[in-house]
């Protein structure tokens with residue numbers, strides 16, 4: 001049986017609820033989301049496969065998850081570098097960037113060049129609030145991720161895919177098929193077009209909230225922040 005999915009609209013409503021009646025702060029949710037992303041990378045790409053991880057960071061909370069993941073990966077012994085071309089002047093994102101600077105994590109300006117000397121990529125450009133055509137400077141970044149042979153892990157959604165409909169039929173993103181996807185709290189409808197390794201993360205949802213929004217909390221084991229599920233979100 002396939003796991004239930006959350007539309008973009010429902011995912012945004014759930015996010016709001018977690019931070020209102022759920023009493024979480026955004027920092028808390030992002031920390032746990034980013035921690036789960038770092039655990040996926042550790043699972044699919046252990047240190048002995050190469051320590052260099054390039055993180056593509058977008059302007060919203062999906063990007064914030066990427067910044068948090070970069071920090072945890074650095075603490076695990078990886079050598080992350082961060083491409084972060086659009087930096088909103090928002091206290092939370094500025095603090096996350098500063099925490100990386102304190103760890104001497106390099107920020108790179110040229111994504112396609114950085115891609116030539118990395119072992120793994122994290123796509124934290126857009127999540128459930130993405131819509132429309134990809135705007136500058138991201139089309140070339142998405143294209144580079146589509147063409148590279150380096151494995152790519154996408155956070156919550158393959159960036160440029162429509163949250164409901166999946167990959168665009170033509171143009172930017174139409175040939176972007178990441179190797180790994182981590183869906184946060186629950187898969188989005190686009191997952192039916194995804195054929196790689198699929199994980200669920202974001203171990204912070206109370207059963208009452210999952211019931212209200214009609215999705216399943218996966219069976220996390222032990223101290224894991226992630227659960228691997230099968231193609232299309234089928235339970236393994």
Ligand SMILES: NC(=O)C1=CN([C@@H]2O[C@H](COP(=O)(O)OP(=O)(O)OC[C@H]3O[C@@H](n4cnc5c(N)ncnc54)[C@H](OP(=O)(O)O)[C@@H]3O)[C@@H](O)[C@H]2O)[C@@H](O)CC1
Pocket residue numbers: 014015018029030033058059060061062063064065125126127128129130131132133134135136138155156157184185202
């Ligand atoms: N509850 C959970 O599970 C949690 C979820 N979390 C994470 O939050 C993510 C959702 O974050 P989010 O709502 O901030 O939006 P996100 O997807 O990062 O993108 C918005 C940015 O992209 C931009 N943009 C949009 N379209 C564009 C285009 N065509 N071309 C170019 N730019 C475009 C848009 O720009 P704007 O339209 O405002 O100009 C805005 O700046 C979610 O997927 C998950 O990863 C965790 O952090 C916490 C717990």
Ligand SMILES: [K+]
Pocket residue numbers: 062123124125126127154155156157158159
């Ligand atoms: K993404």
